[in-house]
Amino acid sequence: MIQVYNTMTKRKEIFKPLKKGEVSIYCCGITTNKAIHIGNARPFVVWDVIRRYFAKIGYKVHYIQNFTDVDDKIITAAKIENSTWKEVSTKNIDIYFKSMDALNVRRADVYPKVSETMDEIISMIDTLMKKGYAYRLDNGDVYYSVEKNPSYGKLSGRKLEEMQAGARIEVDGRKNHPMDFALWKAAKEGEPAWDSPFGKGRPGWHIECSAMSLKYLGEKFDFHGGGADLIFPHHENEIAQSQCAIGDENSFAQYWVHNGFLTTDNQKMSSSAGNFFTVEDILKKFPGEIVRLFLLQTHYRSPLDFADTLMENTRTAYNRLKTSYEYLNDLAKKIENGTFVKGKSDKSKMITVSQAGGLVELAERLMSSFEDAMNDDFNTALAISYMFELSRDINTYYNDFLAGKIAPRGTDAFMIMRVREVFMDMASIIGIFENIPNEKAVDSELVNKLMNIIISIRQDARSAKNWAVADKIRDELKAAGIILEDTPQGVKWKNA
RNA sequence: GGCGACAUAGCCAAGUGGUAAGGCUGAGGUCUGCAAAAUCUCUAUCCCCGGUCCGAUUCCGGGUGUCGCCUCCA
Numbered sequence: 001m002i003q004v005y006n007t008m009t010k011r012k013e014i015f016k017p018l019k020k021g022e023v024s025i026y027c028c029g030i031t032t033n034k035a036i037h038i039g040n041a042r043p044f045v046v047w048d049v050i051r052r053y054f055a056k057i058g059y060k061v062h063y064i065q066n067f068t069d070v071d072d073k074i075i076t077a078a079k080i081e082n083s084t085w086k087e088v089s090t091k092n093i094d095i096y097f098k099s100m101d102a103l104n105v106r107r108a109d110v111y112p113k114v115s116e117t118m119d120e121i122i123s124m125i126d127t128l129m130k131k132g133y134a135y136r137l138d139n140g141d142v143y144y145s146v147e148k149n150p151s152y153g154k155l156s157g158r159k160l161e162e163m164q165a166g167a168r169i170e171v172d173g174r175k176n177h178p179m180d181f182a183l184w185k186a187a188k189e190g191e192p193a194w195d196s197p198f199g200k201g202r203p204g205w206h207i208e209c210s211a212m213s214l215k216y217l218g219e220k221f222d223f224h225g226g227g228a229d230l231i232f233p234h235h236e237n238e239i240a241q242s243q244c245a246i247g248d249e250n251s252f253a254q255y256w257v258h259n260g261f262l263t264t265d266n267q268k269m270s271s272s273a274g275n276f277f278t279v280e281d282i283l284k285k286f287p288g289e290i291v292r293l294f295l296l297q298t299h300y301r302s303p304l305d306f307a308d309t310l311m312e313n314t315r316t317a318y319n320r321l322k323t324s325y326e327y328l329n330d331l332a333k334k335i336e337n338g339t340f341v342k343g344k345s346d347k348s349k350m351i352t353v354s355q356a357g358g359l360v361e362l363a364e365r366l367m368s369s370f371e372d373a374m375n376d377d378f379n380t381a382l383a384i385s386y387m388f389e390l391s392r393d394i395n396t397y398y399n400d401f402l403a404g405k406i407a408p409r410g411t412d413a414f415m416i417m418r419v420r421e422v423f424m425d426m427a428s429i430i431g432i433f434e435n436i437p438n439e440k441a442v443d444s445e446l447v448n449k450l451m452n453i454i455i456s457i458r459q460d461a462r463s464a465k466n467w468a469v470a471d472k473i474r475d476e477l478k479a480a481g482i483i484l485e486d487t488p489q490g491v492k493w494k495n496a
Numbered sequence: 497g498g499c500g501a502c503a504u505a506g507c508c509a510a511g512u513g514g515u516a517a518g519g520c521u522g523a524g525g526u527c528u529g530c531a532a533a534a535u536c537u538c539u540a541u542c543c544c545c546g547g548u549c550c551g552a553u554u555c556c557g558g559g560u561g562u563c564g565c566c567u568c569c570a
Binding site for chain 1: 497498499500501502507508509510511517518519520521527528529530531532533534535536562563564565566567568569570
């Protein structure tokens, strides 16, 4: 049983899919006027985990995410860049996909664009006109009339009379009501325009998401998501126009899920305020999987402050988990090549015949807790904490095994493989260990050969107990940015 | 002016009507030739004031503070 916080009802609800065994999701995508920043990325990572989880527990997932590629800001950007709206859009979509790939975000089923959904958009506006929910001005603009819809404001929980329309921006006096919003904007000189029954022009914001979700998911679908700043006016308007066009108060999204903002210095990160960090730039400093873990270590509805120091903490934490991942892989390799059971147990050190039984029991228990956490409004922060708990015992087991404190039996191999499976199941829902960062800044054949030579010389010195030489090599490599680790599996090196 | 969210250790962050997960950092120990990595141990009565309750950090009321939406914004 999954519980979800629904913005519409302002409380957690038990999730009941419209169609048994299937889940349909519409997540508001980006307006393609700029390179995405980390705040933009949050909902996509969050929804990526949600849909992975649904898939994992057996749902067939339908996931749609739009690109708004026709919009004032894109036209403005094109003018500034002396380019076209199409070029600006294409460029930013490319950046979007590169960023998402780095963050292990799986592709949506469809990425509809405004420019490719024009017929459906126009047809929906036409319906609203015919039903009397919209009106056209002489200049060709078409507006949605909020007063015609008594339930307008139900998502954001506000009433028309309570809002200070025009508090910070001048109201267009030609509108019937200050809160009326544009469905269609009449064409201006030199701007992209499409033909329509209301004249040449382009869609206003909001209408595209209504038209696209209707086109790809139908009149009713399960989830609609996005950042909390979309609640009003974007989602409010989507609901109004969709339900009026469809003619059913219960149509459109059944559950509204909104994520909290990213902040910097505790202030909301926003495109207009300019206090944002693009994903592209962050990826130059931190591997995608670490960025992803960072975003998921806080519950999606909480605000999240972004800072390099906080990212560094996540880097350390990520490496802990990665160590377990590597340990499990090493054990799996040993199991495969038959060196696991033989081991090199030392009776004088041995503390137990086997601990694998306890480990596998812990893993199963933590997996169950992990699922409980995910079922409770997708609490990834809690879920991840169980990975750390499992990680600790995996690492202990591995160290004991290497130290010869454990004499594994045949059945233990089976159990360790099960532990690995559980750990990887968790990882695959959180979406890590799919694109492990290479900590070697230069990983060429030549560098590896040179490093092997250096390491071999140092090993000779160590065998001769010539610690001065051995330490000098290690210290000077460290000064050069290379860290040597003498591990029981041999010497490892990586960049600092 | 209207509406809303949040306030938990040095930092980040879950959570519960019966004295509080996890991560980072710090101190000490194990391991190591020494390190590193790993691991173990140690650090909170949950913003303030009332109320309900046998008992509240968790529920209710008030206060203070921070942030957000009401304009484009994920």
